[in-house]
Amino acid sequence: MEPRTLYQKIWDTHLVFEAPGQPSLLYIDRHLVHEGTSPQAFSGLKVAGRRVRRPDLTFAVMDHSVPTKDRTLPILDANAAAQFDALAKNCKDTGVRLFDMNDRNQGIVHVIGPELGITQPGQTIVCGDSHTSTHGAFGALAFGIGTSEVEHVLATQCLQQFRSKTMLLRVNGKTQPGVLAKDIILHIIGTIGVAGGTGHVFEYAGEAIRALSMEGRMTLCNMTIEGGARAGMVAPDQTTVAYLEGRPFAPRGKDFQSAAEIWLGLASDGGATFDRVLDFNAAEIAPQVTWGTNPGMVTSVTGQVPDPASFRDPNEQKAAEMALRYMGLKPGTPMEEIPLDRVFIGSCTNSRIEDLRMAARMVAGKHVAGTLKEALVVPGSRRVRAQGEAEGLDKIFRAAGFEWRDAGCSMCIGMNEDRLPGGERCASTSNRNFEGRQGKGGRTHLVSPVMAAAAALAGHFVDVRKIL
Amino acid sequence: MQPFRKHTGLVVPLDRVNVDTDQMVPKQFLTWVTREGYGRVLFYDWRYLESEKPNPEFVLNLPRYRGASVLLARANFGCGSSREHAPWAVLDYGIRVIIAPSFADIFYNNCFKNGILPVTLSEQQVDDLFCRTEKQPGYQLSVDLEENTIRDAAGLEIHFTLDPHRREVLLKGLDDIGVSLLHEREIAAYEARMNPTAPLAPDATLYSAPAGQTAGKN
Numbered sequence: 001m002e003p004r005t006l007y008q009k010i011w012d013t014h015l016v017f018e019a020p021g022q023p024s025l026l027y028i029d030r031h032l033v034h035e036g037t038s039p040q041a042f043s044g045l046k047v048a049g050r051r052v053r054r055p056d057l058t059f060a061v062m063d064h065s066v067p068t069k070d071r072t073l074p075i076l077d078a079n080a081a082a083q084f085d086a087l088a089k090n091c092k093d094t095g096v097r098l099f100d101m102n103d104r105n106q107g108i109v110h111v112i113g114p115e116l117g118i119t120q121p122g123q124t125i126v127c128g129d130s131h132t133s134t135h136g137a138f139g140a141l142a143f144g145i146g147t148s149e150v151e152h153v154l155a156t157q158c159l160q161q162f163r164s165k166t167m168l169l170r171v172n173g174k175t176q177p178g179v180l181a182k183d184i185i186l187h188i189i190g191t192i193g194v195a196g197g198t199g200h201v202f203e204y205a206g207e208a209i210r211a212l213s214m215e216g217r218m219t220l221c222n223m224t225i226e227g228g229a230r231a232g233m234v235a236p237d238q239t240t241v242a243y244l245e246g247r248p249f250a251p252r253g254k255d256f257q258s259a260a261e262i263w264l265g266l267a268s269d270g271g272a273t274f275d276r277v278l279d280f281n282a283a284e285i286a287p288q289v290t291w292g293t294n295p296g297m298v299t300s301v302t303g304q305v306p307d308p309a310s311f312r313d314p315n316e317q318k319a320a321e322m323a324l325r326y327m328g329l330k331p332g333t334p335m336e337e338i339p340l341d342r343v344f345i346g347s348c349t350n351s352r353i354e355d356l357r358m359a360a361r362m363v364a365g366k367h368v369a370g371t372l373k374e375a376l377v378v379p380g381s382r383r384v385r386a387q388g389e390a391e392g393l394d395k396i397f398r399a400a401g402f403e404w405r406d407a408g409c410s411m412c413i414g415m416n417e418d419r420l421p422g423g424e425r426c427a428s429t430s431n432r433n434f435e436g437r438q439g440k441g442g443r444t445h446l447v448s449p450v451m452a453a454a455a456a457l458a459g460h461f462v463d464v465r466k467i468l
Numbered sequence: 469m470q471p472f473r474k475h476t477g478l479v480v481p482l483d484r485v486n487v488d489t490d491q492m493v494p495k496q497f498l499t500w501v502t503r504e505g506y507g508r509v510l511f512y513d514w515r516y517l518e519s520e521k522p523n524p525e526f527v528l529n530l531p532r533y534r535g536a537s538v539l540l541a542r543a544n545f546g547c548g549s550s551r552e553h554a555p556w557a558v559l560d561y562g563i564r565v566i567i568a569p570s571f572a573d574i575f576y577n578n579c580f581k582n583g584i585l586p587v588t589l590s591e592q593q594v595d596d597l598f599c600r601t602e603k604q605p606g607y608q609l610s611v612d613l614e615e616n617t618i619r620d621a622a623g624l625e626i627h628f629t630l631d632p633h634r635r636e637v638l639l640k641g642l643d644d645i646g647v648s649l650l651h652e653r654e655i656a657a658y659e660a661r662m663n664p665t666a667p668l669a670p671d672a673t674l675y676s677a678p679a680g681q682t683a684g685k686n
């Protein structure tokens with residue numbers, strides 16, 4: 001047999017039907033659902049008189065608009081409340097398992113899927129959410145879909161797909177201490193651009209990727225969509241297998257052993273060809289901070305806000321001008337001198353236990369800068385929260401002046417009451433610095449959890465390599 | 469889905485690269501449970517000032533572009549979130565065609581589920597259309613999907629390409645789900661031979677233990 005890529009192997013094993021000139025029908029192993037993009041899909045299904053084909057393969061959770069302060073209080077936003085009710089009712093009517101906002105397993109859909117072992121290598125995983133790419137960290141083919149496709153998967157457990165092109169991104173060598181997965185992916189996006197991956201599925205490889213924990217790989221794959229690729233993946237290895245063992249929905253005992261064998265055989269074959277191959281040198285990557293209004297507008301913490309005139313393409317020049325106007329930044333300002341109003345540690349990019357441990361280590365025994373208006377830690381899931389509390393992280397954060405909240409998307413998107421006020425500047429561990437993303441008029445700088453923690457202490461960005 | 473064959477309409481130019489779907493429909497409208505009514509909130513934060521006063525500077529609000537149904541856009545249009553609220557808003561506003569040098573994958577895909585035709589042209593062709601639109605008030609384009617052409621009144625004729633399957637879906641207004649369900653036999657056959665090493669029943673002890681009693685793994 002021809003050598004195959006990881007992507008192609010998963011594609012081949014999930015092919016239900018193919019015919020020339022048509023999209024292929026791919027089987028979907030796991031369908032994750034959240035309150036924000038599913039109500040119209042469930043109602044469409046009902047109107048057409050169709051049923052949920054595989055409720056057993058469908059998992060729903062409340063995450064986008066859940067409150068992070070006190071869940072015993074009624075939801076004040078009538079639309080959000082109605083949306084929660086709709087999800088609860090839809091799940092009840094169709095037999096889909098729901099982790100509601102009071103469930104101990106509740107959390108951001110891309111945090112709980114892996115943490116409960118619902119996500120496994122070799123699977124096809126979809127969700128009405130672009131950051132579904134996160135699950136590719138396990139060597140799964142995982143990507144975001146629109147609501148019409150959510151309805152399609154509910155009805156058929158399949159998806160019509162055209163084959164993507166493949167891109168291998170090798171990150172060679174070792175990263176410097178203080179440089180995390182977040183910095184790697186921001187550096188990659190800064191290099192290839194926010195549309196650099198359009199039409200492709202990424203596979204990440206190389207020494208620096210192998211050295212990443214599952215949490216780090218999830219951060220990396222999570223932001224793949226910000227580079228324009230719908231899916232990013234990392235071949236399963238012992239790190240993957242060790243992470244999954246004992247997870248509630250993972251196979252057990254002998255089944256786990258045989259599953260692990262299959263998983264370890266999924267890696268791209270030697271000699272498999274990719275449509276594009278890019279090489280990066282891990283040692284050259286510095287801690288990253290975004291300065292603009294998309295994740296590709298990024299530079300090293302030791303860098304400066306760029307001059308729009310330095311961009312060759314006139315469209316990019318204009319975009320940079322608009323971004324600086326929105327961000328309230330002047331060209332030439334050193335990134336380390338940008339003062340902050342708030343810090344947000346959370347989101348499906350960086351809210352896992354390892355992220356919180358790293359941030360906690362940075363702030364232990366210290367206190368956030370007096371100039372900060374707010375510093376938030378929002379664990380990605382209630383399991384992460386419970387684990388963090390078992391380790392005393394909540395106490396460390398609180399003592400340092402952070403708030404320690406309940407799990408959800410929170411200020412990554414501001415669909416609940418956690419919003420960044422207009423004109424204020426926030427160091428955020430989330431994934432999107434789009435205009436208004438965290439709140440209308442809010443100014444977002446994307447950073448790693450270690451950078452966010454260090455910036456909270458200093459009140460501005462700092463080169464974390466110097467203080468570790 | 470409403471089929472798409474031909475459309476003639478006023479062109480509105482949105483001269484910005486990397487327009488993301490957060491801008492098309494901001495977060496506060498993502499809690500609605502319907503597919504309708506998003507036209508009013510399309511590009512909300514750009515289009516409105518305080519208390520929904522139209523921002524006179526935003527291109528959609530310029531009187532000359534009122535009633536536009538062809539959106540001329542820049543590269544990587546529709547990037548970011550997968551929210552289908554974005555194409556719902558575009559359609560509900562009255563736009564049937566979007567012309568750009570490139571589109572983000574998920575948004576592009578979502579257009580076809582909603583009877584919107586996304587046309588990909590070269591940067592030069594798009595630049596030229598921006599010039600024509602800006603120079604000539606009332607500038608219209610006629611888009612013919614049966615012939616894969618775009619024409620204007622001055623004799624411009626551009627041929628565009630589109631995947632034949634996607635084209636047919638739009639021309640016929642096909643229901644994707646109905647099409648897929650024609651393969652019920654293949655789907656059932658696939659399910660019969662599915663990977664047995666992917667059990668779905670969780671370990672009951674780990675799953676149902678109340679918070680704090682079982683550490684589980686984290």
Ligand code: SF4
Pocket residue numbers: 063064108109110129131347348349408409412413430431
């Ligand atoms: S944390 Fe942010 S990016 Fe992730 S799923 Fe929630 S809203 Fe989307």
